[in-house]
Amino acid sequence: MLWLYNIGIQLYGLAVRLFSVFNTKASFFIKGRKDIFQNIKKTIDPADRPVWFHFASLGEFEQGRPVFEKLLQKFPDKKIVITFFSPSGYEIRKHYAQAAGIFYLPLDSASNAKKLIAAFNPEIAIFTKYEYWYHYFKELNRKHIPLFIISGIFRPDQIFFKWYGSFNRKILSFVNHFFVQNEESVQLLKTIGIDRASLSGDTRFDRVAENATAAKKIALIADFCGNAPVFIGGSTWPEDERLIYGLTKLHPDWKFILAPHEIDQSHIKAIQTQFPDALTYSKLKDEAQVDSSAHQTLIIDNIGMLSALYAYGRIAYIGGGFGVGIHNTLEAAAFGIPVIFGPKYDKFQEAKDLVALGAAQSIENQTSINNAFETFRKNQESAGFIAKKYVADKKGATDQIISYIMPYLASSLPCQQGPQ
Incomplete structure (x- = not known):
């Protein structure tokens, strides 16, 4: 199976290189990895023995952020090095100030793994949620560098638990300890002989709760909202935006803020075509004479504002549920806002919990989003209270993880190794 894995990695790299000619993300993927090892050598001193955090993308970064920020509080002299797989992270x-270095993760090959880990020489490595790379994990294990997975989550339909998943189970065997989100994950790992797992919960709860208590005020957004009730559409895609447009026609007394997942020029123009009265945030910011109160819809055409926008909302819609899966519902819930999303949410425990508690609804079409909106319009306070309490009750994963890994940083205690 290893040879198939290696061929798959090479084919993936070739495909991205071909797409990079006309795809911006693919271009970033290739250019960002150019001269990667020379850049690491210029930036990182392996004698520092940094803590290596790896994230697939931006969402995983926010998930792991409470851990490395708390770690830096306890070990202020410790260096942190961060890698990302995706350009969107x-x-x-890339300019995050608390890291000693931030890099793309080179594609997973035996030679790349040896060079990267030698260049970093990390004291420990911490990967978040889903990223499992054979050669990187094996090389960490070979060099006796402890490897931890945080906010992990497993499902019975994953390849690890299939009869043909022995190679993928091998990858898991290199991990020293799993901090997982639910009890099901603990039990599933036990079925394949892995008992190095703790039910810690999801570190995102710590992050979103902290963000909600210290949300920055945005004067231009406050002026746009005025005294009107506000509906926030977060990380939306075209199918989501079509449904939200229907709501704007039914509720002219509400204000709508859209923060699309993709902010390329073509997508922003498509939204403006669909919402002809909409105002973009860049225009609102750059043209002082714009009267934002005259507009019902505001399009956020930049990245990084969404988590603060929820402070102005009464109901939130989370995009992605008509694609591969919904985006982050917890940011909105932490502000005490009920949430609506599309049908593909079964892989997200927090979404299932919020639905069960009555603080979220899944929709499939215009009629169901209209009904969900009406439900939460009438009981926004009670549903929002449930959402906020749910987040508050789930905090604590960060402290549990830090307590466990501290001995690996503070002493030379021997640590359990997976098979060679």
Whole structure:
């Protein structure tokens, strides 16, 4: 199976290179990895023995952020090095000040793994949620560098638990400890002989709760909202935006803020065509004479504002539920806002919990989003209270993780190794 894995990685790299000619993300993916090892050598001193955090993308970064920020509080002299797989994480956080270095993760090959880990020489490595790379994990294990997975979550339909998943189970065997989100994940790991797992919960709860208590005020947004009730559409895609447009026609007394997942020029123009009265945030910011109160809809055409926008909302819609899966519902819930999303949410425990508690609804079409809106319009306070309490009750994963890994940083205690 290893040879198939290696061929798959090479084919993936070739495909991205071909797409990079006309795809912006693919271009970033290739250019960002150019001269990567020379750049690491210029930036990182392996004698520092940094803590290596790896994230697939921006969402995983926010998930792991409470852990490395708390770690830096306890070990202020410790260096942190961060890698990203996706441009959507790296390009947004490449200047994050608390890291000694931020890089793209080279494609997973035996030679790349040896060079990267030698260049970093990390004291420990921490990966978040879903990223499992054979050669990187094996090389960490070979060099006796402890590897932890935080906010992990497993499902019975994953390849690890299939009869043909022995190679993927091998990858898991290199991990020293899993901090997982639910009890099901603990039990599933036990079925394949892995008992190095703790039910810690999801570190995102710590992050979103902190963000909600210290949300920055945005004067231009406050002026746009005025005294009107506000509906926030977060990380939306075209199918989501079509349904939200229907709501704007039914509720002219509400204000609508759209923060689309993709903010390329073509998508923003498509939204403006669909919402002809909409105002973009860039225009609102750059043209002082714009009267934002005359507009019902505001399009956020930048990255990084969404988590603060929820402070102005009464109901939130989370995009992605008509694609591969919904985006982050917890940011809105932390502000005490009920949430609405599309049908594909079964892989997200927090979404299922919020639905069960009555603080969220899943919709499939215009009629169901209209009904969900009406439900939450009438009981916004009670549903919002449930959402906020749910987040508050789930905090604590960060402290549990830090307590566990501290001995690996503070002493030379021997740590359990997976098979060679």
